[in-house]
Amino acid sequence: MQHHSPPHSGPCLAITQGKVQLPPLVSSLFKCCFPAVTGKGMNSPERILFSPEKIYMNWRQKRRPGAGLYNLGSTCYLNVVLQCLTYTPPLANYLLSRQHSRCCRQQGFCMMCIMEDHVRKVLYSSATAIRPRAVIRDLKFIGQFKPDIPGDAYEFLRCTISAMQKACLNEGSE
Numbered sequence: 001m002q003h004h005s006p007p008h009s010g011p012c013l014a015i016t017q018g019k020v021q022l023p024p025l026v027s028s029l030f031k032c033c034f035p036a037v038t039g040k041g042m043n044s045p046e047r048i049l050f051s052p053e054k055i056y057m058n059w060r061q062k063r064r065p066g067a068g069l070y071n072l073g074s075t076c077y078l079n080v081v082l083q084c085l086t087y088t089p090p091l092a093n094y095l096l097s098r099q100h101s102r103c104c105r106q107q108g109f110c111m112m113c114i115m116e117d118h119v120r121k122v123l124y125s126s127a128t129a130i131r132p133r134a135v136i137r138d139l140k141f142i143g144q145f146k147p148d149i150p151g152d153a154y155e156f157l158r159c160t161i162s163a164m165q166k167a168c169l170n171e172g173s174e
């Protein structure tokens with residue numbers, strides 16, 4: 001299936017005019033992994049959150065597909081995004097390592113801690129499907145979302161990545 005979206009401004013995951021535009025967290029990871037590729041005309045990241053040798057682009061072990069996600073009201077838009085992030089190997093590898101939560105001092109809401117728990121739950125569960133309860137519980141901290149109102153998947157992705165980046169920067173500053 002192909003989507004032909006109208007042109008729009010702001011951050012976008014699509015390839016526009018031969019340039020891939022990615023949200024900040026992915027962008028700094030990308031620059032870190034491929035400095036030569038991103039060096040031309042792009043500023044270096046202010047701070048490198050992870051050194052390139054710690055980023056594993058492929059799965060570190062073979063695993064069977066994890067659990068599916070139940071729709072808890074009108075939450076299919078966020079399930080889609082959670083599944084995409086769960087099956088992004090460099091991110092999932094990092095989350096499964098629990099490197100973040102081992103030194104997280106965040107009181108209350110922390111998107112990285114939520115994602116660590118979520119990815120672990122999905123990939124290690126023997127159930128066919130699980131309920132992404134922690135994400136639903138903290139939905140109001142992620143963005144302007146409510147479990148019973150259909151939301152926009154792209155907007156949820158943008159807010160989730162932004163909240164994850166914020167958590168990473170908090171971690172680094174303590």
Ligand SMILES: [Zn+2]
Binds near residue numbers: 100105112113114
């Ligand atoms: Zn945390």
